[in-house]
Amino acid sequence: MLYDAIIIGGGVTGCAIARELSFYDLKLALIEKEEDVCSGSSKANSAIVHAGFDAETGSLKAKMNVKGNLLMPQLCEDLEVSYKQNGSLVLCFDEKDRPALMELYERGLANGVEELKVISGDEVRQIEPAISQNVVAALYAPTAGIVCPFELTFSLAENAAANGTDFYFNEAITKIERKDGHYVLNGKFETKAIINAAGLYSDMIHNLLCEDKLHIQPKKGDYCLFDKETTGLVEKTIFQLPTAAGKGVLVTPTVHGNMLIGPSATVLDDKDNTATTQADLDMIISTAKPSVENIPLNKVITSFSGLRAHEKGGDFILKESAEDFFDAAGIESPGLSSAPAIGQYMAEMVANKYNYKKKTEYVSTREAIPCLREMDKESRAELIKKNPLYGNIICRCEEISEGEIIDAIRRKPGAVSLDGVKRRVRAGMGRCQGGFCSPKVMEILARELKLEVEDINKNSKGSNMLLGKMEVK
Template sequence: MFDVTIIGTGVIGCAVARELSRYKLNTCVVEKNVDLANGTTKANSAIVHAGFDAKPETLKGKLNAKGNTMFDKLSEELDFPFKRNGSFVLCFDEKDMDGLRELKKKGEENGVPDLQILDGNEARKMEPNLSDEVVAALYAPTGGIVCPYEMTIALAENASTNGVEFRFETEVKGIEKSGEKYILKTNKGDIETKLVINAAGLFSDEINNMVSERKIHIAPRKGEYCLFDKVVGDMVSKTIFQLPTKLGKGVLVTPTVDGNLLVGPNAVDLEDKTDLTTTREGIDDIVSRAALSVKQIPMRQVITSFSGLRAHCTENDFIIGEPKDAKNFINATGIESPGLSSAPAVAEMIRDMVVAKLNPDKNADFNPIRKGIPKFREMNNEERKQLIAKDARYGKMVCRCETVTEGEIVNAIKRPLGATTLDGVKKRTRAGMGRCQSGFCSTKIVEILSRELGIARTDVTKFGGESNLLVGKDKESI
């Protein structure tokens, strides 16, 4: 029997797992997908919000600014990319200045440091490509950008090396209470546990509703994005938001931590929790609204569009803690924006709840350090030579757009909780994320996955399940 079982391997589930690995707890994480970070964590704005947007009395307001301050240490310990690039909230009409001042006031109440209101000319000195329509901007220097799936993978790998067990393709179908324990009914058998943490993202309402009469409803909210080539990645240096008005919340324009430019999202409420389609209308909408912020959107440099689903809770705040009628069942649900920014603080909050309940000893062997995959693209020539001398596979280029080598791909497969799919390799190495969108490298990656996993090429999938890339007979097995 496990002490703690966490449902879900998004950023919240993996951050909690890492925090619990600081203690002598028999902890398990279950995930219905084949890999980490396959839900909301995979496709979002990748913004570490400063913390000025949420109401101070809410969990969002209390946890965002605190979580923001934790990213520097986390990224150093776990070796994932993070940058404090700062953010602007743009105002386009003097009549809306009260809204900008209200945001600043909320941010100060939430503990956000160094907020400033700049006039349009001051803002354009810092960001020359801002629209001439900008009359003022709220500047938050502590805003940042991160790679959400690299961060989540880093958290999970560190939790795994510190003793947490991960079980993939394990879907919770039901939960029963038996005395002082819970029994999770899964497609791979029963799991007995003293305590459950519900971090199931879009499906966290369904998990909660299996055990509690206090029903929760999660409404999937789709956001569409355009991703631009790195040649225009420096069009802005900060994350550019728009001041919400009666006409809507606006969209953002931001550099990514990997050097691209990102525009979006819109917000479309859905019922289907699997709908990740993009639409011409949606893309046209975000591009036209982004044009309010910057002088020219370089549409010829779009390399892909995508959408993500936010776990919008009808209560409009995070729900963290026990339902009154479900002792030792801890919810982490409704974690939409600023959920990524708040994740480290959410994890500490839940860790403290678990420690208070189970009173475990500390794990004296806990190691907070995790080293990521060496990034060939970021090395100088001397460093590359040294790496190739140790492992010749780092001298074989696979993804030319992102400068990813065979050595990096093999590392991604062989490391803790390693990649087993094409998307798994992509999330860990960026192979296939460049301007050709895996047009050249996918066949080679399939070959490497087949070889390293000892499976036929026809059994290699894009993201698990029935997403096989090849059909028919593999001539090498005939």
């Protein structure tokens, strides 16, 4: 089959582009090297919808961030994604740092961020009582928000699939040839145009075709995630003044009521090394402590890390870099916030070049999987009456039913692994981190996918949870 366009990479960038391009009349596919979308940087980040004051004025990062922030609330409503406009604070602990705070404020204004203001230490503590007494001022950005990065990425993919986009998994693109004016990927996928959204590997894809070489440097960020008992300790996202290494360590609520601290910023060579280290975890804890008093460290339920895709130029690369080859490369932070804008920008770039028109009929909304935990008693009872599997609770911490897990597996694209289920419906995301529900989720996966339970992976190929059956004599 000859595609009009193939997107390489199923992170939030690739899926946002896929959704927007799926509104146009063209034959579209997305190819992902892992077994599911949302398997790269999009699965492990701070989940902040930044207001847009960090990036250099005039940069693509600044433009995409500010526009993405504006588009995000409506997008999340259309796709039924968890989002909250909770606002953010950048804390200033010393009068001598006030010029740096004012610089951020001025940059925010120049970038077009609305409602920004600098407030006093007392005003900060009035709106966030847990903030340290040592804070003298803060930059308050009411337009900042928090989003569920998993739901966002899955919903974008589902919406693109609903409009006819083909998805291919477990297919790492390693070879691209030019043949009869088309591209051939891995010797088998033919397409007129390629869109490179391969995250940490977007340099490798770009360098297969382009003279000017890119170099993506992975930068690891470790996090500690807290139990929901910490809900309400902070309502806003709490930053410190940025450093040369990035936006620094933050303390933030998540849309699901946990608290998150992190990330570190450790330069690595290995693009697949997401192991947390004691040194990085110690660093984020000691750095977060001056922001918020009495962080309850005994409530940490897990730690994890994500890898930023830093390109030496420092800005997003969004352009046609070779004939019919479009880059969406170097998408480090604020890539999540920017995804709605990058999706539109890249889709328009491709559609304009080939003069694609919007389809007469397409869907731009998507229904979320029912969430029993958030329903009132009557709605729960009604759903369980229709399908009793919604009454069988599998994950006790997050109250996730068998019905929801089956929905996650049957979605298109659907979950095929434990983490795929976890990221779609939160089974295994709670206090016990899957200690109780994992075996049951594996059985459901095996039954639905018609596999042996030994074949079920935690996430990528070869991460089987079970090695085989023991013989009992």
